[in-house]
Amino acid sequence: MALNKKSVDDINVKGRRVLVRCDFNVPLKNGEITDETRIVAALPTIKKLVKDGGKVILCSHLGKVKNGPNEGESLGPVAKRLSEKLGKDVKFIDDYNVTGAAATGAVEAMKEGDVILLQNTRFRGKEETKPEEAGEAFAKELADLADDYVCDAFGSAHRAHASVAVVTKYIKEKGGNNVVGYLMQKEIDFLGNAVENPVRPFVAILGGAKVADKLNVINSLLDKCDTLIIGGGMAYTFLKAKGYEVGKSLLDETKIDYCKEMMEKAEKAGKQLLLPIDTVCIDSFPDPIDNPNITTTIVDADKLPADKEGADIGPKTIALYSEAVKSAKTVVWNGPMGVFENPVLANGTKEVAKALSLTDATTIIGGGDSAAAVNQLGYADKMSHISTGGGASLEFLEGKKLPGVYAADDK
Numbered sequence: 001m002a003l004n005k006k007s008v009d010d011i012n013v014k015g016r017r018v019l020v021r022c023d024f025n026v027p028l029k030n031g032e033i034t035d036e037t038r039i040v041a042a043l044p045t046i047k048k049l050v051k052d053g054g055k056v057i058l059c060s061h062l063g064k065v066k067n068g069p070n071e072g073e074s075l076g077p078v079a080k081r082l083s084e085k086l087g088k089d090v091k092f093i094d095d096y097n098v099t100g101a102a103a104t105g106a107v108e109a110m111k112e113g114d115v116i117l118l119q120n121t122r123f124r125g126k127e128e129t130k131p132e133e134a135g136e137a138f139a140k141e142l143a144d145l146a147d148d149y150v151c152d153a154f155g156s157a158h159r160a161h162a163s164v165a166v167v168t169k170y171i172k173e174k175g176g177n178n179v180v181g182y183l184m185q186k187e188i189d190f191l192g193n194a195v196e197n198p199v200r201p202f203v204a205i206l207g208g209a210k211v212a213d214k215l216n217v218i219n220s221l222l223d224k225c226d227t228l229i230i231g232g233g234m235a236y237t238f239l240k241a242k243g244y245e246v247g248k249s250l251l252d253e254t255k256i257d258y259c260k261e262m263m264e265k266a267e268k269a270g271k272q273l274l275l276p277i278d279t280v281c282i283d284s285f286p287d288p289i290d291n292p293n294i295t296t297t298i299v300d301a302d303k304l305p306a307d308k309e310g311a312d313i314g315p316k317t318i319a320l321y322s323e324a325v326k327s328a329k330t331v332v333w334n335g336p337m338g339v340f341e342n343p344v345l346a347n348g349t350k351e352v353a354k355a356l357s358l359t360d361a362t363t364i365i366g367g368g369d370s371a372a373a374v375n376q377l378g379y380a381d382k383m384s385h386i387s388t389g390g391g392a393s394l395e396f397l398e399g400k401k402l403p404g405v406y407a408a409d410d411k
Contacts, residue, residue: 003188003193003405004411005180005188005409005410005411006177006178006179006180006410007180007184008048008049008150008179008180009048010411011148012052013049013052013148014052014053015054015112016147017054017055017057017148018049018055018057018150019145019148019167020042020046020056020057020058020059020152020181021149021151021164021167021404022058022152022153023042023060023152023183023388024042024060024078025038025062025063025155026039026062026078028062028072028077031077032077033077033081036081036085038388039081039082040085041183042152042181042183043085044181044182044183045181045182046058046082046086046115047086048182049150050086050088050113050115051113053112054112054113054148055111055112055113055114056113056114057110057145057146058082058115058117058118059098059118061120061121061122062074062075062078062120063122064122065120065122065123068123068125073122073123075092075118075119076092076094078117079091080092082115082117086115088113090115090116090117091116091117092116092117092119093106093116093117095118096119097119097123097124098118098138098141099138099141099142103116103118103145104145107146121161121162121163124162127162128161129159129162131160131162131166132160136162136166138162139169142162142163142167143169143176144170146176147171147174148176148177148178148179149171149176149177149178149179150179150180151164151178151179151180152181153404154187154388154389154392154393154404155389155390155391155392156389157184157389157392157402157403157404157405158391158392158395158403159403160403164407165403165404165406165407168408178408179408180408184408187385187387187388187393187396188405190384190387191364191366191385191387191393191396194362194364195332198224198225198330199329200226200329200330201226201227201327201328202224202225202328202331203225203325203332204224204331205229205321205331205333205334205352206221206228206229206231206234206335207231207235207333207336207337207370208234208334208336208368208369209233209234210234210250210252211234211237211238211252211255211259212255213234214334214335217394217397219262220397220399221397222262222271226272227328228271228273228274229274230273230275230276231276231335231336231338231352232335232336232337232338233249233250234335235275235276235310235313236250236251236310237251237256237259238263238275239302240256240259241259242302244304245305245306246310247304247305247310248307249304250309272324274321276301276310276313277317277320278298278299278300278301278316279300279301279313279317280296280298280310280311280314280338280347281296281298281305281309281310281311282296282308283295283308283309284309285311285339286342289339289341290342290343291342294344296311296312296344298315301317311339311345312345312346312349313337313338313348314348317348318351321352321355322351322352325355325356325359325361328359328361330361330362330364331356331361331362331363331364332397333356333363333370334367334390334394334397335368335369335370336349340369340372346373349369349373350377353370353373353374353379354377354379356374356382356383357379357382358382363384363385364384364385364387365383365386366390366393367387367388367389367390367391367392367393368390368391368393369390371386371387371388371390392404
C-alpha cells in the first residue's frame with residue numbers, strides 16, 4: 001500500500017499565502033539552540049516555496065508548554081537561526097495568541113517570497129493539542145491566514161493536533177491545497193514504502209527500555225521482516241520468557257506471555273527472532289546515569305546472577321547482530337541496545353550503528369535515541385535515511401494511519 005500524496009512540487013504557490021507546519025521542536029539551553037538538525041531539515045521546502053513566489057507562513061510547536069505561554073518556550077531563537085540559514089529575514093510574530101491581530105496584520109502586509117514565523121502553537125493549549133475537546137477555532141484561525149497548507153512536520157504527524165491535521169479541513173473548504181513538504185515526502189518514501197515493500201532480506205532491530213512501548217511494532221514487524229533483532233531493556237522480558245534468570249534487570253512481568261507468543265509466532269512463520277546471547281551486567285544503575293565510574297561484568301544471557309542487572313548487549317551478541325545485518329538489503333532500527341547515556345554502557349549501540357554503516361542495505365533509522373546515536377558517532381552520512389520522528393516512525397512501522405500524513409491530498 002504505497003502512499004501517494006501531493007507534495008509542494010504539485011502546486012503553484014505564486015502570490016498565494018502558504019501555511020507550513022514545520023517541526024522546530026529544537027533543544028534550547030539558556031535561549032540558545034543546541035541542535036539545529038530540525039531547522040536544517042525544513043530548509044528545502046521553505047526555499048522551494050520562497051523561490052516559487054509564495055508568501056510563506058511557518059508554524060510549529062516547541063516543548064510541552066505545561067504552564068502556559070512563556071519566553072523559555074518561545075520560537076524567537078528559531079526565527080533568528082532561520083534568518084541566518086535562509087540568508088533572508090524571517091519576521092517573527094511574537095504574539096502569545098499565535099493567530100491574533102499581530103499575525104493577521106503581518107500576513108496582510110506580505111509580499112511574494114516573504115517568510116514569517118508564528119509563535120509556538122502550543123501556547124494555545126488544548127485548542128492545539130486536543131481540538132476534539134476544545135473546539136476547532138484555532139485550526140480555523142490558522143486556515144484563515146492561508147490559501148494552501150504544507151505539512152512538513154513528520155515528528156508530529158502521529159498527532160491529530162489543530163496545526164497538523166484539523167487545519168486541513170478548513171483549507172479544503174475554501175478550495176485550497178493540502179500537501180506534504182520534502183521532509184514528509186522522504187519519510188513516506190523510506191519508512192512507509194520500504195516497510196510495505198522492502199527489498200529482502202529485511203532486518204528490523206528494536207531496542208529501548210519497555211516491551212509495552214513496542215508491543216504492536218513487534219507484532220507488525222514479525223509479519224513483514226525476515227529477521228527481528230531485540231536489544232535494550234526489553235530484551236530481558238524475552239529472556240525471562242525463555243525461562244532465564246534476569247536478576248535485577250528491567251522486567252515487565254505482565255508481558256512475559258506476550259513475549260512467549262511472539263517467539264512462537266516467529267518460529268511458526270520461519271522468521272528469525274534474535275535475542276542477546278550475552279549481556280553486560282552492573283550492580284546497580286549509577287547516579288547520575290552518565291557517571292562512567294561503574295564496574296561491569298560480562299556473562300552469558302542464561303547465567304545472569306540474581307543480584308546483578310543487565311545494561312547492554314555483550315560482545316558475542318554484538319557479533320551475532322552485526323552478522324545478521326551484513327547480508328540484509330533493508331534494515332530498520334529503532335531504540336538503543338543498552339543504557340546509551342552512559343559511555344561505559346553504550347558499546348552495543350555503537351557497534352550496531354557501526355555495523356549498519358558498513359552494510360550495503362537501505363538503512364532506515366527510526367528517530368529518537370537511535371538517531372541521536374548515529375549522529376553522535378558520525379555515521380549519519382552512511383545511513384540511507386534518519387527519521388525526524390521517534391514516536392511517528394514507530395507508529396508508521398506499526399502500520400497505523402498517521403493523521404498528518406493522511407490529511408494531505410492524494411495525487
